[in-house]
Amino acid sequence: MKFGKVLFAAAAATAMTTAAQAGTLDDVKARGELNCGVATPLPGFAAPNAENVWEGLDVDVCRAVAAAVFGDPMKVKITPTTSKERFTVLQSGEIDLLARNTTWTLSRDVNLGFEFVGINYYDGQGFLVNKSLGVSSATELDGASVCVQTGTTTELNLADYFRAQGMQYETVPVATAEEGAKVYDEGRCDVYTTDASGLYSLRSTLSAPDEQIVLPEIISKEPLGPLVRHGDQQWGDIARWTLNAMIIAEELGITSANIDEMSSSNNPSVLRLIGAEGNMGEQLGLDAKWAYNVVKNVGNYGESFKRNLTDTLNIERGLNAQWKDGGLVYAPPMR
Missing domain, CATH: 3.40.190.10 (Periplasmic binding protein-like II)
Known part of the structure; x- marks a missing residue:
């Protein structure tokens, strides 16, 4: 009888976990757009341009996740947040993702109920x-x-x-x-x-x-990165691997301009990223070309950095160079 109760409890926990995993992605798809929190205007990271379209390094993370989910980087509602309110709007569910020059710390990662999914800027x-x-x-x-x-x-x-x-x-x-x-x-x-x-x-x-x-x-040390709520593993994985896809694309020399030519590549890592081999998208609950859509529509990490920070603010790569170029930017293998 006790064993039966244990099985029942385990099954219930599994069901709850499965439901939690499905939650945010299903909500975003049903809504038809991603709700993403960014900084109040901070040029280079998140600010509206002359046409009142938000752009920046952090905004590109938002657009990349939208491209991974929908194939369209513009299916995003941008919500500017202050440093004081940013965690509240994420915890309340008003936004699905916070990409707002936020430092990854132990207390934020453990006690506030959030999960950092990577680092998109090493700062201090x-x-x-x-x-x-x-x-x-x-x-x-x-x-x-x-x-x-x-x-x-x-x-x-x-x-x-x-x-x-x-x-x-x-x-x-x-x-x-x-x-x-x-x-x-x-x-x-x-x-x-x-x-x-x-x-x-x-x-x-x-x-x-x-x-x-x-x-x-x-x-x-200020490792800045996007974060999501705890309890939704699938959504965290999608945000994490979207950022990783941008980093890996740069490492492999895949850009928004040449990605269509890469289908003829002999490199298995390239073919996995563009969706020509493997089942990376299926594992995430996304289309096979999810990472292709990210790079094609938003660019790789280096393209985003140059466009938003180097060309506008003269910020050099420094610590944010690829690991093979002496920096700290490094993503796990996609396989």
Whole structure:
């Protein structure tokens, strides 16, 4: 009898797991679009262009997942979120995926009920100052007023750094990058701190960008990546392998321009990615050409990086180069 109860409990757990796995993908398909959360405008990562179409490195993750599911990268509803509200809108189900320059930490991964599905930008926290301040190092910022977004790891890193250096500072809290840029530009704080990528993005929006310098110190590790809710393994796998497909495509030399020519390749890894061999799509619950649709419509990781960050903000690959080029970008094999 006890054994029967164990079997029943196991069967019930399996049924619940299966239902959970099917949930988000079915919901997205029934709705006809992906709901994706991004940053409030942060040039290079998520911002509307002149035609009011959202674009950026993080937006490309949203569009890539839409391309994997629908074959159409535009079947996305973009929802800008502040650092304070981003987790709430994901947990509530208002969005299906959060791709918003969010740092992967233990507490967020374990205690908040989320699952990070990869890293699409390796970053670190830095400091932006006006040249008129006359400093060349963060160690000279004792007594400075510092603009910092609330509800972020940036706040905690700032406190740790100044404490370790034995320095004092005054916090000037801001809710969004846009607000922070305005406050900093008006001179209401001496320093702006966030991820270094965000500093370059913010600097491009200021009234006198050439008068601003990013100090050399990087005071933290900030692995930024997209995340989904816990409890839906299939949806997490789809988001994870969509990002991996963009990374692998670059490694294999597959681009949005040449992918149609790759059907004649003799490389099994290429043929698996474009859906000419294997059953990768079936394993994910997607069409065989899911990864083809991602690369064809959005591009590989390098194309996305160049278009959104190098060409617009002059951000070089650095740590975000492919592993074979001395960077940290690396994806597990697709086989």
